Amino acid sequence: MRPLIDADQAAAWSEAVRIDVRWTLGGPSKEAEYAAGHLPGAVWLDFDRDVCGPVGAVGGRHPLPDPEALQAVLRAAGLNDGDAVLVYDDGDLMSAARTWWTLRWAGVEDVRVLTGGITAWTGAGLPLETQAPQRPEGDLTVRPGSLPVLDADGAAAWAAEHDLVDVRSPERYRGEFEPVDPVAGHIPGAVNRFLAEDDLTDLDRVRARYEPLEAPAFYCGSGVGAARSALALTAAGRPTPPVYIGSWSDWGSLGREVARGEES
Known part of the structure; x- marks a missing residue:
């Protein structure tokens, strides 16, 4: 669906x-x-x-x-x-x-x-309400692992063998500007596809952006923007890709190797 x-x-x-x-x-x-x-x-x-x-x-x-x-x-x-x-x-x-x-x-x-x-x-002219609903306690059972997740080692291996996609801005990817995390740059071997260019109202364009990437996995600063890119790709009809949830904030905290500049 x-x-x-x-x-x-x-x-x-x-x-x-x-x-x-x-x-x-x-x-x-x-x-x-x-x-x-x-x-x-x-x-x-x-x-x-x-x-x-x-x-x-x-x-x-x-x-x-x-x-x-x-x-x-x-x-x-x-x-x-x-x-x-x-x-x-x-x-x-x-x-x-x-x-x-x-x-x-x-x-x-x-x-x-x-x-x-x-x-x-x-x-769309649809109504809002202010009262919080009173829902009875549910019985949902969480079954973790139903989508693919990468850790730092998995991200490094993915970048070496497939397409690891950094969805932050080009300036952050190149290491010219880092407003949040203490280390600037990107994971070695990663390619850059800025998430702001994924228009979720134009899924044909999303498909075209990622068509050259056979097996993409995504990361960002902390796994939020990467999830948006995973949503975009899924909505465009591709399988939901792996996400490095820790992303750059995790990678930097672990002291892993940092690349800077354009894609190699």
Whole structure:
């Protein structure tokens, strides 16, 4: 099934559990915005706290959650085995894509992302509500490993044998500019495809961008933008690619070899 859904389709998809994961990198929680208005029936998940694991010595800035902790979060949100899920954010599809990826990794089979986020919903004249739903405790069982994940060794091996794609900006890839992480540059052997050029409303263009890459895997700064690129490729009809969830923030923290400049 295709993982993207527009506002009218989302409104008609009444059986799906709706999850609001609005988020801004480095910004405050958007739970107050959820309380001020969200899709009818939507539950709130805090992206940093609920969808990602706590930051530690390894794993990067947005590591995978502990499966038992994620299961507790999703059950508290009322998710049951077999439920379909609609995920949305403000519209850039960063946190929504990573949540889509995490739920699919956790074994939830039918997860779709609202193209354009809540902005597309309100732009279509669809209503919001302010009351948080009271959903009974769910029985969802998290089954981790349902999507392919790379660690640092796996990313290095992938770059040596296939196409490891760095989806950060060209300046960050080349090591000219690094606004977040202490080390600038890219994983040796990686190629660059800036995620901002993946227009999820033009899947033909997405297909064309990645057609030359036979077996791409993705990384970014901390596994959020890479999940968006994985979503784009999946929506374009390709198999969901591996993602290095720790990404550059993990690679740099491990003191791994750094490349700079253009692609070799």
